[in-house]
Amino acid sequence: MKNIAIFASGTGSNATKIVAHLKNHASIKVALIISNKATAPVLQMAATNNIPTLLLHRQDFYNTENLLTNLAEYKIDFIALAGFLWLIPPYLVQAFENKIANIHPALLPKYGGKGMYGMNVHKAVHANKEKESGITIHFVNEHYDEGNIIFQASCPIDPQDDPSIIQKQVLVLEHQYFPTIIESLLLM
Numbered sequence: 001m002k003n004i005a006i007f008a009s010g011t012g013s014n015a016t017k018i019v020a021h022l023k024n025h026a027s028i029k030v031a032l033i034i035s036n037k038a039t040a041p042v043l044q045m046a047a048t049n050n051i052p053t054l055l056l057h058r059q060d061f062y063n064t065e066n067l068l069t070n071l072a073e074y075k076i077d078f079i080a081l082a083g084f085l086w087l088i089p090p091y092l093v094q095a096f097e098n099k100i101a102n103i104h105p106a107l108l109p110k111y112g113g114k115g116m117y118g119m120n121v122h123k124a125v126h127a128n129k130e131k132e133s134g135i136t137i138h139f140v141n142e143h144y145d146e147g148n149i150i151f152q153a154s155c156p157i158d159p160q161d162d163p164s165i166i167q168k169q170v171l172v173l174e175h176q177y178f179p180t181i182i183e184s185l186l187l188m
């Protein structure tokens with residue numbers, strides 16, 4: 001059985017789709033859901049699905065390697081970042097080289113990097129009058145949104161589409177592809 005940990009900071013709609021997609025899977029299990037926000041709805045989703053959770057504290061996360069012990073306890077093989085807003089520290093990138101995937105709501109390398117998350121991305125895409133946007137699923141390294149790209153999917157943008165319309169169209173792609181891409185990476 002391959003065990004996945006999902007890291008999320010907020011709503012967790014991507015995490016919810018991943019959990020649903022892998023429910024009763026023969027060889028892959030969402031073994032742990034981790035958040036940096038005690039009030040994140042994703043933790044409620046975890047409880048509803050009887051998935052263990054872990055709350056991160058910034059000091060511990062960046063100044064100790066205690067998390068590696070927790071991940072080992074749950075025999076975690078792979079990490080999916082599903083709306084996780086903290087930069088992944090070097091010890092974790094190194095311990096899980098090419099085993100951490102992130103989903104970014106834009107077509108990297110454009111519209112990536114520090115501060116480019118959520119609506120900030122879609123507002124920038126809209127301001128630049130882009131004709132398309134989309135998603136990028138990539139391996140994680142020590143820099144925001146710069147790891148090797150695994151998969152991209154795009155969607156057209158009409159001139160009258162405002163940032164919230166763009167966000168909705170991109171979120172559909174996230175939900176459609178992140179679960180199946182994660183599954184394919186674990187089955188390789």
Ligand code: GRF
Binds near residue numbers: 015082104117
């Ligand atoms: C999504 O837009 C995702 O691309 C980005 O953070 C957001 C997560 O949304 N990384 P949710 O918490 O999964 O609903």
